[in-house]
Amino acid sequence: MASNNERDVGVDVETGQQGGVQSVDRALTVLEILARDGHAGVSDIAEEMGIHKSTVSRLLGSLVSREMVHQNSERGKYQLGFGILRLASSIPGRLGLVREARPVLESLAEEFKETVNLAVLRSGYAVNLDQAMGPSTLATFDWVGSLTPLHATSSGKVLLAALSAEERDRVLGGIGMPARTPRTITDRNALEAELLEVARSGYGIVREEFEIGLNAAAVPIFNHLGTVIGAVSISGPAFRFDPEEASVLLEGLKQAGLRISAKMGYAGPERMAGG
Incomplete structure (x- = not known):
């Protein structure tokens, strides 16, 4: 299992690659938070995950581009997007x-x-x-x-x-x-x-x-x-x-x-x- 320090710098100890598995894990954690709370802001997510807000913003940006996450233009909060339905409908x-x-x-x-x-x-x-x-x-x-x-x-x-x-x-x-x-x-x-x-x-x-x-x-x-x-x-x-x-x-x-x-x-x- 990766140590806390290794997780902080984004190293996958099994492959030696930066980002990779850790980014997937973090993106899934973001989705789980949004599924649980309904909506959340960048600061809320960053605080719960213990990572920098800029990292959360990058994760959300990627999820938005895939329509997995949608930003409410009125409040600036994020919520699950309906691109997820495309995945769910195949089950x-x-x-x-x-x-x-x-x-x-x-x-x-x-x-x-x-x-x-x-x-x-x-x-x-x-x-x-x-x-x-x-x-x-x-x-x-x-x-x-x-x-x-x-x-x-x-x-x-x-x-x-x-x-x-x-x-x-x-x-x-x-x-x-x-x-x-x-x-x-x-x-x-x-x-x-x-x-x-x-x-x-x-x-x-x-x-x-x-x-x-x-x-x-x-x-x-x-x-x-x-x-x-x-x-x-x-x-x-x-x-x-x-x-x-x-x-x-x-x-x-x-x-x-x-x-x-x-x-x-x-x-x-x-x-x-x-x-």
């Missing part, structure tokens, strides 16, 4: 929602020939866990692991509508409502009015609010307690895709959400939870 059976939803996503994409995504709420964002593309879709971007704004996406609106007013205050107060396009809703009262409609209708819609030329619709996914645990969305080019003009599509999307919910143990009425 069979670890992400039950992804596993159960996958065939439903593929079926929906095949039927309506558009891009389908599965998203959950994490740290004030809608993060995409899985994606299926229709055979003739124009989309090529891989959204898996991407953090998307709640107020500007269909999945985000569904997830927000399922929260209590107090929870929405906390989430939106922390990240704000920045404009992604000229059509993004940035007024809180206007958003609240739309979320009431999302809760009533059971689906959320965006028309070029997240990206010009892109429309989308989403519905909730419930667990065995009737709590919203995710959202399934379908998106396509604005020139040909308007979900509310295609009742068959919306009904198919709602049924897909209920099928995934049933796989997660949901047996209750079709309704949004929370308010």
Whole structure:
């Protein structure tokens, strides 16, 4: 085992190399601290690990570049990033929602020939866990692991509508409502009015609010307690895709959400939870 002095200078006594194994060990320790505490600053991490702040900054910089860690721009704190999901999703059976939803996503994409995504709420964002593309879709971007704004996406609106007013205050107060396009809703009262409609209708819609030329619709996914645990969305080019003009599509999307919910143990009425 390496002595404390050897660990301080970054020597791997088995290989004689500087950095190497020690850097990996320290990076994993940073991830463990963030997993335990939710978020932490450079000084907090440096103090706990007993190393210099510049070393912690370099470790965090490397982890951020790999999307393993994300920095909260408001507070300067660091938290786990969703690049970790790309690793976790490769472990069979670890992400039950992804596993159960996958065939439903593929079926929906095949039927309506558009891009389908599965998203959950994490740290004030809608993060995409899985994606299926229709055979003739124009989309090529891989959204898996991407953090998307709640107020500007269909999945985000569904997830927000399922929260209590107090929870929405906390989430939106922390990240704000920045404009992604000229059509993004940035007024809180206007958003609240739309979320009431999302809760009533059971689906959320965006028309070029997240990206010009892109429309989308989403519905909730419930667990065995009737709590919203995710959202399934379908998106396509604005020139040909308007979900509310295609009742068959919306009904198919709602049924897909209920099928995934049933796989997660949901047996209750079709309704949004929370308010």
